[in-house]
Amino acid sequence: MSTAGMNVTPSASAAASKPVLLSVRGVKTYYGNIIALKGVDMDVREGEIVTLIGANGAGKSTLMMTIFGNPRAREGTITYQGQDITRMPTHEIARMSIAQSPEGRRIFPRMTVYENLQMGASINGLAHFNQDLERVCTLFPRLKERLYQRGGTLSGGEQQMLAIARALMSRPKLLLLDEPSLGLAPLIVKQIFSIIKELNEKDGMTVFLVEQNAYHALKLAHRGYVMVTGNITMSGTGRELLADPQVQAAYLEGGHH
Amino acid sequence: MNAPPITTASAESPALPNRFDLTAAIKDGLKTALIMLGLSIPILAYKTDQSGGDLWLSPRWGLVAILCALVFGLRILLHAFMATKAAREATPSPHQATEFVHAEPNAFQKTSRFAIPFFLGVALAFPVIIYFIQGGLNESRYWVDLGILILTYVMLGWGLNIVVGLAGLLDLGYVAFYAVGAYSYALLSTTFGLSFWICLPLAGILAGFWGMILGFPVLRLRGDYLAIVTLAFGEIIRLVLINWTDLTNGGAGISSIPRATFFGLPFTSGEGGFAQTFGLEFNGMHRIIFLYYLILALALLTNFVTMRLRKLPVGRAWEALREDEIACRSLGINTTNVKLTAFAIGAMFGGFAGSFFAVRQGFVSPESFNFLESAIILAIVVLGGMGSQIGVAIAAIVLVGGPEILRNLTFLQAVFGSGFDPNEYRLLLFGAGMVAMMVWRPRGLISERSPTVILKERKAISGSLVKEGHG
Secondary structure, three states, rough: OOOOOHHHHHHHHHHHHEEEEEEEEEEEEEEEEEEEEEEEEEEEEEOEEEEEOOOOOOOOOHHEEEEEEEEOOOOOEEEEEEEEOOOOOOOHOOOOOEEEEOOOOOOOOOEHHHHHHHHHHHOOOOOHHHHHHHHHHHHHHHHHHOOOHHHHHHHHHHHHHHHHHHHHOOOOOOEEEOOOOOOOHHHHHHHHHHHHHHHHHOOOOOEEEEOHHHHHHHHOOEEEEEEEEOOEEEEEEEEHHHHOHHHHHHHHOOOOO | OOOOOOOOOOOOOOOOOOOOOHHHHHHHHHHHHHHHHHOOOOOOEEEEEOOOEEEEEEEEHHHHHHHHHHHHHHHHHHHHHHHHHHHHHHHOOOOHHOOOOOOOHHHHHHHHHHHHHHHHHHHHHHHHHHHHHHHOHHHHHHHHHHHHHHHHHHHHHHHHHHHHOOOOOOOOOOHHHHHHHHHHHHHHHHHHHHOOOHHHHHHHHHHHHHHHHHHHHOOOOOOOHHHHHHHHHHHHHHHHHHHHHHHHHEEEEEEEEOOOEOEOOOOOOOOOOOHOOOOOOOOOOOHHHHHHHHHHHHHHHHHHHHHHHHHHHHHHHHHHHHHOOOHHHHOOOOOOHHHHHHHHHHHHHHHHHHHHHHHHOOOOOOOHHOOOHHHHHHHHHHOOOOOOOHHHHHHHHHHHHHHHHHOOOOOOHHHHHHOOOOHHHHHHHHHHHHHHHHHOOOOOOOOOOOOOOOOOHHHHHHHHHHHHOOO
């Protein structure tokens, strides 16, 4: 799953020179007449972990879903590897080496873990299935134990691992994760974030992470964006945002860590 | 992290509080029967009869005895029901466990392992068995006909199972494809004189084509709305068949449809017929038995194809679609194609069954394809357990064979009087059966979904290995 030419951990400054993988320009998304995204600009460069933080209902998940074409952006453009994907159907976007672990995990509950992973690999016709299966089993040993159990019988943390593992099965270049920490115990959150880090550092996978858990997300990410009611209000490196008093007041107040 | 592992109550766990206790149940049953007896004395035991000016009492102790026995039996049944229900609720299913539990195959899984070869054997040997029981070819006609009827519904159930059970698309108009298949054969054979063996695949293709035509407008629909549109589609096909008299001969139907041949040998008594070629004495039953094996083969083909498809990407995609459409799309699956193939392949088997229907009856009319047929086929799938092949087969036997058995319960006339026709209670029993099913097995007879990939290295995963590391 390694990307050719990716060898060292890209620091924030080094990443700046990397080519832009995903670029969002002036995207406006509506639900009926209600505007959810009011013209969003954002870039994700190769090898980066970029996080998007914001309050409930700010439009984080909408942006994630808009990138995947469901709902479609009414205005603006989304390009991936230089190709315009704004009007592409969701399943074709998924075939462009972008994978998504959607909000609420959305695993297939009545199918076994194994079958869930098969579904993840169906884009490339199970060509490297056994190899990739072994790989995700090393990443998530818990899944290996539960390979033949039904998805719906897993605990919340395991389901999240399964959702990420399923996304990895298509060998994506860009991984979109929507709130992987949602509803999970702190220790499991730590585990999942360290796996994201490992994916990025070892395989050079580009990760776009939508999170409510701002502290962990900003600590992990190279760069971050802050979204407020459909607008990107702030951006910077993870460190900068963590240190920013406004961010601290709005998203890091109270007992974090 | 130190949460105690959830132990699942298994068979050896000390006496579940609600295990069915027979002696207690009998005691309670006797008590209830006694109360019934007490209540009966003033109400039931004597009947006032009037003849002229005299009023006299006629005792009815026989009726009282029957009712007391009935109450006794029902009370025990109630106990049994409550006990199983309580035991079931007290025992979490292994599929709900968050920890790994050593999941023993349950009773249904155990029986199904033997049930499949058993059913298959019975189905294959059925005409022979009946021949020996009834003692002759002509005498066994009724039973072989019944077998054909049941197998037709088994096949229809399996066909619809692809759409409803696997892909999760609720289709209330499945009979439309059955009709398309039947009329395809009827029209092709009477107009162009094509033989059954050429028409069969053509009918399947045509029905599959109509499946796609239905599929396109309903791609965006799910659940209730899909059900309504498919229901309407079924009615449209039927109404077109009634009203397009130039083509379909309207409500009068199409008659004298050519019969099936044994790979070119007609079932006739004369020269070159089946009986003569094989040196047998001519008998009309040869054709019926041939039809029986034909529908058996078609049904098994449906089953075989479904089982194979489930293991292929398209079948997996159907099941994933049933589970979560949005997740499917974000995994790069073209849900449009997946839905259309489900509709088309389901419809194709409906078409096969339809052309079999036409060749068997020799006559088709729109009357045979009303909504009730769709409802029965859907009931077979739902009661059998969506997605379960063996469950669908059992449900077809019960729902189609049940009413026929009812017709033969003539001994009940001895109990309820000669005017009693058990067949009149068919729908009542049907309803009671449905209610009982929904209480006991709300997800169908066999609600277990069998994984397409089975545990190969069970030892490596079960037991001690998974004791450490809890979520």
